[in-house]
């Protein structure tokens with residue numbers, strides 16, 4: 001492990017945050033014997049990172065290394081150079097437009113409309129409404145996986161969720177089509193450009209029209225380690241809301257990127273309306289985002305790919 005690995009940086013950040021039961025992480029590893037193993041204490045890692053909040057840790061990591069550059073190294077090749085763009089036709093993407101792949105690389109996120117046909121989208125919307133009536137959604141803060149995540153503040157989100165699996169045999173038919181799209185052409189395109197070698201999680205979320213929201217957060221820590229599948233790498237969200245209009249709230253707010261050196265905003269905040277068939281894809285380790293209070297029932301299907 002080098003001292004720039006994600007794990008080493010987390011330990012360093014935790015040590016700096018004033019967790020006094022931690023010994024200082026050695027700054028200069030050249031003094032150490034080559035077989036030195038840093039064992040902060042006998043407790044497991046979860047114990048360590050509980051002492052630092054997610055936003056403090058991200059602030060620390062962002063100061064050390066520009067997170068956009070970190071996640072760009074997950075791509076098999078650079079994309080936004082003239083010579084790379086000459087070879088665009090070699091990418092042979094099945095569904096994601098080249099321009100959107102460039103955006104995903106260059107700014108960490110992109111947006112597309114109608115990758116799926118309207119009948120499938122409307123059908124999936126109806127099925128989501130039906131699952132809601134049947135009481136299938138569980139408040140996210142009470143789902144075990146979410147509860148156990150030491151980073152997640154359960155008060156940060158008001159949505160209710162259903163975990164989904166393309167291989168399940170009881171998926172509603174239109175959802176099956178949508179999940180097959182995710183695990184087929186969409187995953188093929190992304191994994192042909194970005195190092196993905198772990199599992200994908202699928203979650204359908206429902207936001208209640210009484211201002212349900214999800215506070216600013218990031219879905220993963222920035223990593224460029226091809227072997228590390230602990231972190232989510234790509235987030236892909238499909239909105240399933242028919243007849244959404246301006247006053248309905250529920251926008252996805254994508255926070256602008258702050259330059260680590262100057263402290264200035266490099267890009268502006270952007271708002272994405274959660275319209276039927278719209279898909280947002282972002283690099284999970286770099287894109288800060290939040291869901292603005294919803295005034296109308298709001299459904300979104302999210303896949304996190306590792």
Ligand SMILES: O=C(O)CCC(=O)C(=O)O
Nearest residue numbers: 214219237252291300302
């Ligand atoms: O539904 C959205 O637009 C985003 C949801 C989200 O950020 C999450 O579930 O992590």
Ligand SMILES: [Fe+2]
Nearest residue numbers: 217218219289
């Ligand atoms: Fe998120």
